[in-house]
Amino acid sequence: MPMRKMSNQEVFASIVGAFFATLCASFFSNSILEADNMPMVLASTGASAMLIFGIPHSPVSQPWPLVGGHLISALIGISAYYLIPSPVLASSVAIGVAMLAMHYTGSMHPPGGATAVTAVIGGSTVHELGYYFVIVPVFFNSIILLSIAMAIGTFRETNPFVVNGSNSESWLKQSMSNEVK
Template identity: 60%
Template structure:
């Protein structure tokens, strides 16, 4: 990436994370949702910092977070011990992402968030997959594609 492309990507990452954080706080009715922003922030680094990487493809971003959120919520419901639930959720997310061909490393943080995210997230149940996870991923993807036009490159062109 040239310095110009890096600057445009950094500004895009800022805008995407601010938008996702705002959306999460509105949905979760909380002014402080750092765990949601953690996996969103990790995704922003991946898709804006390495736009041509396989893990930055749209399906990887949205599918990886979504399947990991499903696994995380299921582990929360099925395994009462938090340490065991998180220890099971990560490898199950890895296997699910592998078989669905949507490997996205920040998905691991999403699975863990479903387990340790607290009462607000637990009260969402499987709705956690849709809001905020799916919508945050969609926000990141939308901003990433807009940023690509300013960088004079399409980050997904190699995978069309």
């Protein structure tokens, strides 16, 4: 399926949005994490920014997959860290279980896989946060990205986050209907 072509105005809005969203998430994460652990967390945040700003109409770029995919993956990654002593095995299990969970909840968001792995191998600061890692920084970074994406969406010819006359279903219903049957 070909990607929807964006106008120059939409491309510019996407670039500005991705810049500000990543900058805000970086400042937020920097206030919580040690500098050594920040790149691990921001890798999945940056990948999410590429999706939600670069291909905003994709099913994996919608609000539920963005937030749900990261939260589910973080929970699974933290659990794998606590339950499986080998980081290599724990990371692999976290990816597989996160993919399964995202599939069945209609929240498939590929950067969520990086979030699951970050929870396992993210270092002492991430591990000290424990399950709090799901909320801070994962949930808050997702909300930062989503808020800026929704604001930037108003500068698009077709806002992927707003219900309009040609699209009567909510984004959540659309996300859930994209599941493989």
